Amino acid sequence: xxxxxxxxxxxxxxxxxxxxxxxxxxxGESAKAELxxxxxxxxxxxxxxxxxx
Amino acid sequence: xxxxxxxxxxxxxxxxxxxxxxxxxxFRSWGYETEIETYKVLFxxxxxxxxxxxxxxxxxxxxxxxxxxxxxxxxxxxxxLPTYHGxxxxxxxTGELVFVGYGVPSDYDExxxxxxxxxxxxxxxxxxxxxxxxKPKMAQEKxxxxxxxxxxxxxxxxxxxxxxxxxxxxxGLGAQRGSVLDLPVRPGDPLTPNxxxxxxxxxxxxxxxxxxxxxxxxxxxxEDALPxxxxxxxxxxxxxxxxxxxxxxxxxxxxVKVHLNLQFDWKLVDCHNVIAKMKGSELPDExxxxxxxxxxxxNGAADPVSGMVALMEEARAIxxxxxxxxxxxxxxxxxxxxxxxxxLLGSTEWAEDHAQELQQKLVAYINSDGNGRxxxxxxxxxTLQQMVSDVARDVKDPQTGVSVLERRKSAMAANATSAKAxxxxxxxxxxxxxxxxxxxxxxxxxxxxxxxALNIGFGGEDNGGEYHSIYDSYDLFKRFKDPTFExxxxxxxxxxxxxxxxxxxxVLPFDFKGFYQTVNGYVNEVTSLxxxxxxxxxxxxxMIREDRYKQASDPKTTFIQPTAKDPVPHLNFSNLLNxxxxxxxxxxxxxxxxKLNPNPNTNMDRLNKLLxxxxxxxxxxxxxxRRPWFQHSIYAPGYYTGYGVKTLPGVREAIEQxxxxxxxxxxxxxxSNLMKYSKQIDxxxxxxKMR
Numbered sequence: 001x002x003x004x005x006x007x008x009x010x011x012x013x014x015x016x017x018x019x020x021x022x023x024x025x026x027x028g029e030s031a032k033a034e035l036x037x038x039x040x041x042x043x044x045x046x047x048x049x050x051x052x053x
Numbered sequence: 054x055x056x057x058x059x060x061x062x063x064x065x066x067x068x069x070x071x072x073x074x075x076x077x078x079x080f081r082s083w084g085y086e087t088e089i090e091t092y093k094v095l096f097x098x099x100x101x102x103x104x105x106x107x108x109x110x111x112x113x114x115x116x117x118x119x120x121x122x123x124x125x126x127x128x129x130x131x132x133x134l135p136t137y138h139g140x141x142x143x144x145x146x147t148g149e150l151v152f153v154g155y156g157v158p159s160d161y162d163e164x165x166x167x168x169x170x171x172x173x174x175x176x177x178x179x180x181x182x183x184x185x186x187x188k189p190k191m192a193q194e195k196x197x198x199x200x201x202x203x204x205x206x207x208x209x210x211x212x213x214x215x216x217x218x219x220x221x222x223x224x225g226l227g228a229q230r231g232s233v234l235d236l237p238v239r240p241g242d243p244l245t246p247n248x249x250x251x252x253x254x255x256x257x258x259x260x261x262x263x264x265x266x267x268x269x270x271x272x273x274x275x276e277d278a279l280p281x282x283x284x285x286x287x288x289x290x291x292x293x294x295x296x297x298x299x300x301x302x303x304x305x306x307x308x309v310k311v312h313l314n315l316q317f318d319w320k321l322v323d324c325h326n327v328i329a330k331m332k333g334s335e336l337p338d339e340x341x342x343x344x345x346x347x348x349x350x351x352n353g354a355a356d357p358v359s360g361m362v363a364l365m366e367e368a369r370a371i372x373x374x375x376x377x378x379x380x381x382x383x384x385x386x387x388x389x390x391x392x393x394x395x396x397l398l399g400s401t402e403w404a405e406d407h408a409q410e411l412q413q414k415l416v417a418y419i420n421s422d423g424n425g426r427x428x429x430x431x432x433x434x435x436t437l438q439q440m441v442s443d444v445a446r447d448v449k450d451p452q453t454g455v456s457v458l459e460r461r462k463s464a465m466a467a468n469a470t471s472a473k474a475x476x477x478x479x480x481x482x483x484x485x486x487x488x489x490x491x492x493x494x495x496x497x498x499x500x501x502x503x504x505x506a507l508n509i510g511f512g513g514e515d516n517g518g519e520y521h522s523i524y525d526s527y528d529l530f531k532r533f534k535d536p537t538f539e540x541x542x543x544x545x546x547x548x549x550x551x552x553x554x555x556x557x558x559x560v561l562p563f564d565f566k567g568f569y570q571t572v573n574g575y576v577n578e579v580t581s582l583x584x585x586x587x588x589x590x591x592x593x594x595x596m597i598r599e600d601r602y603k604q605a606s607d608p609k610t611t612f613i614q615p616t617a618k619d620p621v622p623h624l625n626f627s628n629l630l631n632x633x634x635x636x637x638x639x640x641x642x643x644x645x646x647x648k649l650n651p652n653p654n655t656n657m658d659r660l661n662k663l664l665x666x667x668x669x670x671x672x673x674x675x676x677x678x679r680r681p682w683f684q685h686s687i688y689a690p691g692y693y694t695g696y697g698v699k700t701l702p703g704v705r706e707a708i709e710q711x712x713x714x715x716x717x718x719x720x721x722x723x724x725s726n727l728m729k730y731s732k733q734i735d736x737x738x739x740x741x742k743m744r
Contacts, residue, residue: 014099024440025558034557038550044370044544047538050362
């Protein structure tokens, strides 16, 4: 039970943090979409391409 | 990187063209509209290089960097440019040698005290202390007939660490090539000031060019410098001037006499810029531009290819995003510049050629110029400081797992000299960015056209001595600079996110409050500078009047009494302080309004255009005194520092040069520009009020 409460607390903190994350030039949903797009961009980057280029 | 560093590829070389075409094809294969825009630029390469000591003994400088079996590309001698300085003058001169330390203005002040004059002499200066071009510029102003610049091992060689190939530091005959074009006066093709160097452009005569020096200058390694410095006589050099060679450093002049003969071909060559565009889906006439140069002095793994390959990976990943149906709102432009090394030739000619269109369309320019292991650095327009900080918060440092923002803050705090400074850095949620001087391709955008710009990269744990030598190779990079290429990816993430945010934002992320705070700091600096100069002038003049320096000097050595200086008047800063107060109010009002209304629905085009063209209000149409090409009233390279920035350059340099009339004029110009800038922010605020 103690562990579940701790998990709920951690999740609520992280949800709160995510909800609060703002970026200049974007409001509300568009900020979330932009951050998701940037995460996807990051996932496409490959160090091996830098070596061979 | 393996491909782009396989062969030497300086401006005008066959491989430079081949690599530009290869990059063009890559961008095209990813879906970018890509062209090579070619200009005809002046690029002298050597026909004759002779440096020899003719007295008291003979020594002929080798002027050759030896190939190493541990470095696969170091033996490509036929394709390598020899060790030389781009835009040195032709000259065949013989004269006594004088050692001038770093060869910056303060060194000549010290030599004056020793009674040493360099008129008619050849000077030898250490690399460091300023941008290299300042050394022949100072020598020329002081009447010298030739200039030698060497890498002292204290700054760039065995004193720093093991030399290549055992370690990454500069070996004895390693010499730093580089341009001595007078960049603080004007970068770009010397023959086509202010216009693009197209085939049909009207060219001035070489003698009319304002950015060419008139004395011959050559770089050498410390192995070639040692015989010359060892044989020098005259007084022992002041302690601060000495280096790490196994000799007692003397300043001369003589008994060493040297013969320097340099002759160049002064030809026009093709300069190939690669320009790749992805059209914006909603705002195609608003552009975000990301650039890095592709030309190198030799193979150029660190400078510039490490930055160029990161840029290309960003472009490829953005193209991948479009396969998911996403398109950038604004047009994204990628540039691979040619001719950066000899003097920002490709970027300057392109920016001059497209000036009007860029001032209309370009939201911001993001530059890099190489990359390595270490900490994020960023310099640029302070309206973009907060956005850079936000992005740095979202990118992880590959080695530690903390954000690149926190890692940079930690490094800054660890190096801060006071507890107060450490506390401020640690407790700040963001980071500060530096101001831009010169030395890379951002210069024409921000300093000539007034377009917001950034210069970013990683470094600090990648030290070495390969810079502008044949040893800046893939082999060295892989061993010592960024072995896993993780920092190349960190650069791609940082620059890519900045590009994406600028390209996609509803309201462009410009922060005028941060800009105000920075300018306020600069204004405080220049007002204090005048007060400090007044006090020090009074004390110095008293010291001279009362013979204090003479009494303190060794009667058995030469001592030249410094001359008294005119007293420092009180300058009138009131208009500047009022303009600053106005800026604070305008910036605060805009910040409050955009917080209340972050997603306005009306007049968005107008609002964004006001935001990204605001920086143009900081430009001066007639330019800075004695260098009209430089038009920004907040940021410029120092006239006597080169790469190093001088903020509020018109005002600050006039004060430093004790030109009080000009200082007052420049204060008024700056105040007027800040008022115009504030007015434009007020216009943006007025749109936000229309809900």
